[in-house]
Amino acid sequence: MMTSKTEPRLLCYDLGEGVTAFSTTRHGGVSEANYASFNINPYCGDSADHVARNRQLLADRLGLPASHIVLPHQVHGIEHRAVAPELLDMSDTVRDKILDGVDMVTTSMTGVCIGVSTADCIPVLLYDPVARATAAIHAGWRGTLQRICQRAVMAMQLHYGTTPDRLLAVVGPGISLANFEVGQEVYDQFLQAGFDLTETAEWHTKWHLDLPGINIRELIGCGVAPEHIHHADICTFDHADDYFSARRLGIDSGRIYTGILMQ
Numbered sequence: 001m002m003t004s005k006t007e008p009r010l011l012c013y014d015l016g017e018g019v020t021a022f023s024t025t026r027h028g029g030v031s032e033a034n035y036a037s038f039n040i041n042p043y044c045g046d047s048a049d050h051v052a053r054n055r056q057l058l059a060d061r062l063g064l065p066a067s068h069i070v071l072p073h074q075v076h077g078i079e080h081r082a083v084a085p086e087l088l089d090m091s092d093t094v095r096d097k098i099l100d101g102v103d104m105v106t107t108s109m110t111g112v113c114i115g116v117s118t119a120d121c122i123p124v125l126l127y128d129p130v131a132r133a134t135a136a137i138h139a140g141w142r143g144t145l146q147r148i149c150q151r152a153v154m155a156m157q158l159h160y161g162t163t164p165d166r167l168l169a170v171v172g173p174g175i176s177l178a179n180f181e182v183g184q185e186v187y188d189q190f191l192q193a194g195f196d197l198t199e200t201a202e203w204h205t206k207w208h209l210d211l212p213g214i215n216i217r218e219l220i221g222c223g224v225a226p227e228h229i230h231h232a233d234i235c236t237f238d239h240a241d242d243y244f245s246a247r248r249l250g251i252d253s254g255r256i257y258t259g260i261l262m263q
Contacts, residue, residue: 029054039254072102076142083107103138115259119244122174123258133160164223176235177210
């Protein structure tokens with residue numbers, strides 16, 4: 001089947017019937033230079049026109065109105081928003097304020113795609129097939145340090161009656177241990193916060209942290225079954241031709257959108 005050069009190419013994850021989960025790649029879309037060519041994040045310096053056109057291309061691919069794609073303005077924190085129908089009825093200005101400073105979104109709505117933006121940080125998706133609820137989590141090192149995945153599981157328990165053992169999880173493309181070099185002060189903060197870094201840190205002239213591994217261990221510690229966790233195992237730094245990497249391209253570059261949608 002022929003596809004348009006601007007149609008977004010997605011990395012899709014199989015979470016069963018009735019749910020679509022994916023990460024965008026750099027392929028498709030209309031953005032240019034370090035934003036080339038598929039970026040829907042309006043907070044990273046890309047042309048507003050290109051962002052809007054790319055967002056519509058993704059909406060068309062998903063079979064949704066563009067307004068049903070939810071993308072928070074992340075700040076490397078732990079703030080959570082539960083997406084409810086009234087959010088879709090708000091003006092863009094009010095909606096942006098509601099989603100400002102948010103790094104974790106959840107919903108039980110069908111026909112709405114929630115997601116997070118990353119460019120080396122770790123995107124995590126959660127799906128409860130019984131309660132029919134989803135979560136999208138931005139787990140950079142600061143969020144990981146504050147146990148944002150644990151907080152997301154607790155939020156789903158509170159809002160939707162989720163039990164961790166039935167959760168399905170996706171850990172999307174992000175920077176690998178081999179390429180995530182951090183200062184001694186970051187390593188020390190993880191130790192002080194009680195993280196066991198025996199298997200998730202290595203010394204190579206400086207400390208390297210395994211952010212995907214730390215978040216996977218966090219999910220397992222919350223009661224998510226290891227066999228229910230899908231790790232994309234794609235390093236954005238090593239594969240910057242296909243996925244945005246701020247460490248390779250600079251912060252003035254595009255972002256991956258990792259989203260989840262229940263039909």
